[in-house]
Amino acid sequence: GSLAISRKAQRGRQFKLAAAVLAGILLVVALPFITQTLELQMATARLDSNRAMSAEAHEDQAVVVDFENRWGPINDFPNQDVATAMFRLQEVLAGEQLSSLELSEGLIRIQGTSSDPQAILQRLEQDPMFTEVVFSRATSNTRYYIDLRLATVNFEAYMVRYFPDKT
Missing domain, CATH: 1.20.5 (Single alpha-helices involved in coiled-coils or other helix-helix interfaces)
Structure with missing residues (x-):
């Protein structure tokens, strides 16, 4: 056991x-x-x-x-600095006749008479305050129609940012 x-x-x-x-x-x-x-x-x-x-x-x-x-x-509304733009245009257009000016959303439309419209266009193109400078309509020898934008104003970007459904 x-x-x-x-x-x-x-x-x-x-x-x-x-x-x-x-x-x-x-x-x-x-x-x-x-x-x-x-x-x-x-x-x-x-x-x-x-x-x-x-x-x-x-x-x-x-x-x-x-x-x-x-x-x-x-x-953030784009500041067009209208006073500075007008003084600059006055400098560029010195001695020329201006018959119409419109400013809206950074786009400036000017028309007037000049002995050399092409020279006005070239002076505006060379100025850093302005961009997209073009003759907007057919120009005669003395009559000009010019569209240009303020270089520091971008209404398109502003509209896309704050009002995307309206663009």
Whole structure:
């Protein structure tokens, strides 16, 4: 009987050892998942904390965006600097007759009489304040019709930015 008892005890120890080894293997296999779960919970807690701390900043940002949306079309309206443009035209057209002048959205249309309309066109083209200088209609020897744009005024970009459905 003592041999049977000793074998039974040996089997019990082997069973306990196998159970301990199996539990150790299961723990090693499950450890990455447990670690990942804990890290996910900590990251979620940090995210919630950061969201709570940034809520006020998001509200402030929304106020700024709303302000820009309401006041942007007014604040960013292109400045045509009409006085400077008129003084510059006066310099370029000195001694020439001007019979009509229109200024709208950065486009200037002038017409008048001159002994050399081509010279007026060339002087306007060379002036950095003006761009897209062209004869707008057929010009006689003394009569000119010229369209030009203020170089610093871009109404098209303004309209696209603030009124995209109207362009």
